[in-house]
Amino acid sequence: MAPSAQPAAANSAPGQTRLHRRKARTRQALIDAAVGLIAEGRGERASIQEITEAADIGFGSFYNHFESKDELFRTASEEVLERWGQMIDRACADLDDPAEVFATSIRISGRLGWTHPDLARFITGAGLDLLDIPRGLAPRALRDIKLGQAAGRFTVPHADIALGAVAGGLLGLLRVHQHHPEQIDETAVDQLAEAILRMLGVPAREAKRIAVRELPDIPAW
Incomplete structure (x- = not known):
């Protein structure tokens, strides 16, 4: 399992709506997937499809959080x-x-x-x-x-x-x-x-x- 970039508590801050919490979980799933791919030495070769599959989210959700694969990997x-x-x-x-x-x-x-x-x-x-x-x-x-x-x-x-x-x-x-x-x-x-x-x-x-x-x-x- 790849190291999570943020403590789990960061995804459930007080006062957040259910929508915000869901968006935060999706974003964190993408970051965790990116970290795992980098750890495997596959960061540069991985496609967005591979990233979203590793994160277990829909392909279209990617662009709700990051403009490009480079931005995701840099953030992660x-x-x-x-x-x-x-x-x-x-x-x-x-x-x-x-x-x-x-x-x-x-x-x-x-x-x-x-x-x-x-x-x-x-x-x-x-x-x-x-x-x-x-x-x-x-x-x-x-x-x-x-x-x-x-x-x-x-x-x-x-x-x-x-x-x-x-x-x-x-x-x-x-x-x-x-x-x-x-x-x-x-x-x-x-x-x-x-x-x-x-x-x-x-x-x-x-x-x-x-x-x-x-x-x-x-x-x-």
Whole structure:
């Protein structure tokens, strides 16, 4: 089952009419179908007919909510990634060191294969296209790299290039875990976080120490 882009309660807000609730459920069904197709690596190839069949709604209902398949997939990606980004923000709320915030984000995201496998498949299905989505993980990672630069914690000169390298490393880890789970354990995730900190300019000994600190609790999805 694909990760739902929104909590179920969002579809039954107080004061909504029955028609509004039905429209919200149909829209959410389309978004969930899009998320599932992206997770399967079929997002670009899927037709609107396939999307509506996956959502179990009539073909004509699609255009009551979205003008195109591209708009649907963009909306689905933004909503899923923004929700996950907000969860990481909450998990890191008590951390002050930009290096520890960044490492914690990587270590939590690298554990998605165990904690949230559907979301991990969605991320690998979307691939590096995630860097172009204006909400969610990529803008937060870029923000945190720039905060680390401003604080003198990161010496890497180009934040955007660093973001691409980080994204590639995380995607690679998640893909290996999906296809060869026996090769990846939580130590491998922490080692990736350590390597990323060193790439960003954190001294090796300190990077190693940060990458094995106790992780904060991850809020429920």
